[in-house]
Amino acid sequence: MGGVFLLLSKISFYGTTLILVILILVISLKFNKKTESKTTDEVSNEYIASYFDGEYQTEIPGKNDGYIVDKIICDNGASATWDNEEWGINIRNATKKIKCSIYFVFKTEYDFDYTGAEQVFTVPKTGTYKIETWGAQGGDTLMNGKNNMYGGYGGYSIGIVKLDKNKMIYLNVGGSGAGCTLYDSNPSFGIECPGGYNGGGTSISPNLGNDNAGTGGGATHIALVSGLLSTLQDNINDILIVSGGGGGSYSWKDIDYAANGGHAGGYKGVDGYMSVYYASKLPGGGGTQVSAGTAGTMRGADGKFGQGGDGGKVGSSGGGGGFYGGGASAHNGSGGGSGYIGNSLLSNKAMYCYNCEESSEESTKTISTTCTEETPTENCAKKGNGYARITYID
Numbered sequence: 001m002g003g004v005f006l007l008l009s010k011i012s013f014y015g016t017t018l019i020l021v022i023l024i025l026v027i028s029l030k031f032n033k034k035t036e037s038k039t040t041d042e043v044s045n046e047y048i049a050s051y052f053d054g055e056y057q058t059e060i061p062g063k064n065d066g067y068i069v070d071k072i073i074c075d076n077g078a079s080a081t082w083d084n085e086e087w088g089i090n091i092r093n094a095t096k097k098i099k100c101s102i103y104f105v106f107k108t109e110y111d112f113d114y115t116g117a118e119q120v121f122t123v124p125k126t127g128t129y130k131i132e133t134w135g136a137q138g139g140d141t142l143m144n145g146k147n148n149m150y151g152g153y154g155g156y157s158i159g160i161v162k163l164d165k166n167k168m169i170y171l172n173v174g175g176s177g178a179g180c181t182l183y184d185s186n187p188s189f190g191i192e193c194p195g196g197y198n199g200g201g202t203s204i205s206p207n208l209g210n211d212n213a214g215t216g217g218g219a220t221h222i223a224l225v226s227g228l229l230s231t232l233q234d235n236i237n238d239i240l241i242v243s244g245g246g247g248g249s250y251s252w253k254d255i256d257y258a259a260n261g262g263h264a265g266g267y268k269g270v271d272g273y274m275s276v277y278y279a280s281k282l283p284g285g286g287g288t289q290v291s292a293g294t295a296g297t298m299r300g301a302d303g304k305f306g307q308g309g310d311g312g313k314v315g316s317s318g319g320g321g322g323f324y325g326g327g328a329s330a331h332n333g334s335g336g337g338s339g340y341i342g343n344s345l346l347s348n349k350a351m352y353c354y355n356c357e358e359s360s361e362e363s364t365k366t367i368s369t370t371c372t373e374e375t376p377t378e379n380c381a382k383k384g385n386g387y388a389r390i391t392y393i394d
Contacts, residue, residue: 048089049101060102063087066124066392067104074100108392114173114385116197118226121169121390130391131222131241131346132158134382135337136196138246138261138320139177139203139214147258151177151214152246152272152320152336152354153372154382155264159241159341159349160393170226174198174218174245174321174386177261180205181212192311196245198386199229199321199337201301201308201328203248214248214261216308216318216326219337220386229321230306240346243386244322244337244353245308247272247284250315250330261317262286262293262326262336263381266351266366267359269293269326272317272333283332284309284317287324289342289364293335300328308337341365354381 050057052067061067069082072089078098080091091100112119114136123129138151154174163169175197182191182205191205196218203213221229224238232239244264251258257277262270262284269286271293284300285293292303299312303325311318311328319326322337329335341349342363350365359366371380376387 047099049099051101051103053105061104064122064124066107068107070103070105072100072102074098106392110390112171112173112388114175114197114387116175119171119173121171123163123165123167123169125392126165127163128160128393129163130158130160130393132156132378132389133220133222133241133243134376134387135220135243135245135264135320135322135339136174136176136200136217136386137383138200138217138334138336139179139248139317141179141212141214141249141251143212143251143253147251147253149249149251149258149260151217151249152261152263152270152333154217154245154386155243155266155339156352156380156382157241157243157266157339157341158378159346161240161345169390170223171388172198172221172228173388174220175200176385177215177217177246177248177318179212179214181209195308195318196321199307199325200245201248201303201310201318201320201325201334203311203318204314204316211250211252211257211315213250213311213315213317216248216320216334217245217264218386219243219245219306219321219323220388222388228306230304233305237343239340240343242323242340244269244287244339245320245386247308247320247326247334247336248317249333250275250317257331259283259333261333262320263354263356264320264322264336264339265353265356266339267364268357269320269322269336269338270353270356272296272326272329272335274332278331281332284319284327284329284334286326286335287322287338289323289338289340292324293319293327295327296329296332296334298330298332300330300334303327303335303337309334352379352381
């Protein structure tokens with residue numbers, strides 16, 4: 001922040017209202033020395049006082065330095081607002097000599113909701129950060145109140161990591177799966193429905209509208225390099241953390257072809273559930289730390305690294321995305337994807353998943369939970385779309 005000064009850029013009168021716009025300029029810019037001295041003195045000494053976390057400063061933070069404006073206090077009846085786009089202050093009712101104090105505080109929490117695209121976080125300050133990810137839920141299959149089944153819940157992962165200022169961090173937040181009810185006049189093949197963003201497996205539309213097959217939920221991951229999780233198998237050391245997505249469910253409108261999707265795991269994704277009618281047929285398997293979930297007995301594909309298995313012919317649901325994705329299945333639930341906290345840069349790390357297999361090993365620590373929330377909640381499995389959060393600690 002050294003070399004960044006307040007500059008009085010423009011004063012305009014509208015009746016009795018004065019609008020004062022303060023911009024940030026870097027001292028390396030070549031501008032008139034007389035103007036530089038005059039305007040810097042006028043702003044810093046007469047009009048503006050700047051505080052970082054309560055401490056008086058002679059400059060203001062840069063736009064990307066991680067600070068936000070907590071409050072602005074002006075004297076002599078003036079009022080002010082902060083323009084985040086222009087990174088400047090607008091002062092009104094400055095009919096007398098006034099002074100405004102701007103209180104900047106360092107932003108500690110950064111939230112990343114589902115967008116369907118990669119998001120980039122530039123580290124504002126060297127320090128220790130808590131990173132959290134929630135995977136997305138698999139697709140529900142709702143048949144007008146009868147045989148309603150639900151996709152597996154997304155997993156939750158947490159860890160502590162040290163990051164350097166200006167380092168770029170890449171986040172891909174998983175999208176939830178969905179039912180697939182497109183009418184198909186050719187039941188031999190069906191119509192493919194896309195899985196949730198970042199690795200959710202596809203499903204195939206139903207047999208003449210009689211059934212519903214859910215797609216897989218996408219994984220949420222944070223990495224030091226750009227790309228969907230499925231593209232990073234050769235860059236595993238650059239993957240910081242992963243939360244798996246849940247497998248898609250399946251239901252038939254009249255008889256007990258109905259099963260929930262497998263939940264995302266930590267150490268291991270949960271296998272899809274079996275329907276009563278097809279209890280003799282295996283559902284899709286959950287992904288693990290070293291291999292993808294296998295496809296169910298009927299139809300569908302195995303999962304892959306970063307990708308849930310795709311459905312095969314009609315009535316097959318998709319596997320959940322994850323470090324390794326879950327397997328697809330037909331007439332049963334598909335498997336959930338696994339999470340990942342194996343990066344040596346992470347400390348104080350753990351994964352939480354719904355009714356899942358536990359592990360006490362540091363690199364795969366997994367805790368089973370019955371907590372499920374649509375709002376991203378620490379230590380809880382996730383309903384709906386995935387989520388990510390980065391929190392500055394010190």
